[in-house]
Amino acid sequence: MPSPSAQNPSAGDRYAIEAYGLTKSYGKPPARVLDGLDLRVERGSVFALLGPNGAGKTTCVRILATLTTADSGTARVAGHDVVAERSAVRRAISLTGQFAAVDETQTGEENLRMMARLTGLSRTAARRRAQELLERFDLTGAARRTVSTYSGGMRRRLDLAAGLTGSPEPGVFFLDEPTTGLDPRSRQELWQVVRELAGRGASVLLTTQYLEEADRLADRIALLDKGRIAAEGTAADLKGRVAGHRLDLVLTSREGYLRLAGRAVHHSPETLTLGLPTDGSAAHVRALLDEIDPAGTEIDRFTLHSATLDDVFLALTSEVPAHV
Numbered sequence: 001m002p003s004p005s006a007q008n009p010s011a012g013d014r015y016a017i018e019a020y021g022l023t024k025s026y027g028k029p030p031a032r033v034l035d036g037l038d039l040r041v042e043r044g045s046v047f048a049l050l051g052p053n054g055a056g057k058t059t060c061v062r063i064l065a066t067l068t069t070a071d072s073g074t075a076r077v078a079g080h081d082v083v084a085e086r087s088a089v090r091r092a093i094s095l096t097g098q099f100a101a102v103d104e105t106q107t108g109e110e111n112l113r114m115m116a117r118l119t120g121l122s123r124t125a126a127r128r129r130a131q132e133l134l135e136r137f138d139l140t141g142a143a144r145r146t147v148s149t150y151s152g153g154m155r156r157r158l159d160l161a162a163g164l165t166g167s168p169e170p171g172v173f174f175l176d177e178p179t180t181g182l183d184p185r186s187r188q189e190l191w192q193v194v195r196e197l198a199g200r201g202a203s204v205l206l207t208t209q210y211l212e213e214a215d216r217l218a219d220r221i222a223l224l225d226k227g228r229i230a231a232e233g234t235a236a237d238l239k240g241r242v243a244g245h246r247l248d249l250v251l252t253s254r255e256g257y258l259r260l261a262g263r264a265v266h267h268s269p270e271t272l273t274l275g276l277p278t279d280g281s282a283a284h285v286r287a288l289l290d291e292i293d294p295a296g297t298e299i300d301r302f303t304l305h306s307a308t309l310d311d312v313f314l315a316l317t318s319e320v321p322a323h324v
């Protein structure tokens, strides 16, 4: 069966990654991890795949990076089919912490030189390339230390550098939860590296559980839920889908809380707080308050705030409980 991009030859130029209808099940009886996943990542963009534990993020990355195969569906990376043109895909990509296989007992510099040699560079060229990468990833000071002494952030920067030792540099980067477990400063440093890669024209697919990370870094964000893309767009698009603002009401009674819970997008039964979507205008907020509490006795306090990606995620991916 021809893939959709084969019917549309220009798609390969526009997209670094295209996936259509990917499915994957594990175990007996089979449990569906991916359930018809569609994905398109434009060349030169940073794309975040956002989802909770077990959503299928790593499975998706492994299929796209040719480490495993989908049960059905097709995918192309850098214009190559991930099954039929597996080697071409591998030459075009870098996957953090996988192909990199950094040796803990060697120094950062030794690791990079060795990998540059493996990609076919001469001894002199490999040394030069290692120096360049150490500088670019701010590792010059630690170049002569064994990797076992590196912090988590340094280690991940070295992983990324290791994926770049070849020439030409790969055009598509898969970063599977690149900042999980890092402290805020190391996370910022890694974000900077990702921006730099994108600035040089690379395409980046990163997975994350951090809404803030997707918000800050990605041109487009897809919310992965139960093996499908539940929503996709820019951070602004997605925030726009939940009415822009949220009116949090602290109710005076549990009865009032239960009566209104079905309309809310945010629930906090312990504090009797419910969040309702609003456009944030005075007229709408006033109308909501009047409608919900005409006698002025049921609402104790309220706060208004801009919708966050958390709100988007909850609104679009989970079943909001109608009552507690």
Ligand SMILES: Nc1ncnc2c1ncn2[C@@H]1O[C@H](COP(=O)(O)OP(=O)(O)OP(=O)(O)O)[C@@H](O)[C@H]1O
Pocket: 026, 027, 033, 051, 052, 053, 054, 055, 056, 057, 058, 059, 060, 209
């Ligand atoms: N090789 C495997 N064999 C059996 N089950 C698997 C395998 N790989 C993944 N799974 C299951 O598939 C589901 C999705 O896993 P996956 O690793 O893709 O999720 P994830 O979104 O990357 O989660 P996390 O945020 O925890 O990394 C999980 O329930 C997991 O247990």
Ligand SMILES: [Mg+2]
Pocket: 057, 058, 059, 176, 177
């Ligand atoms: Mg994972």
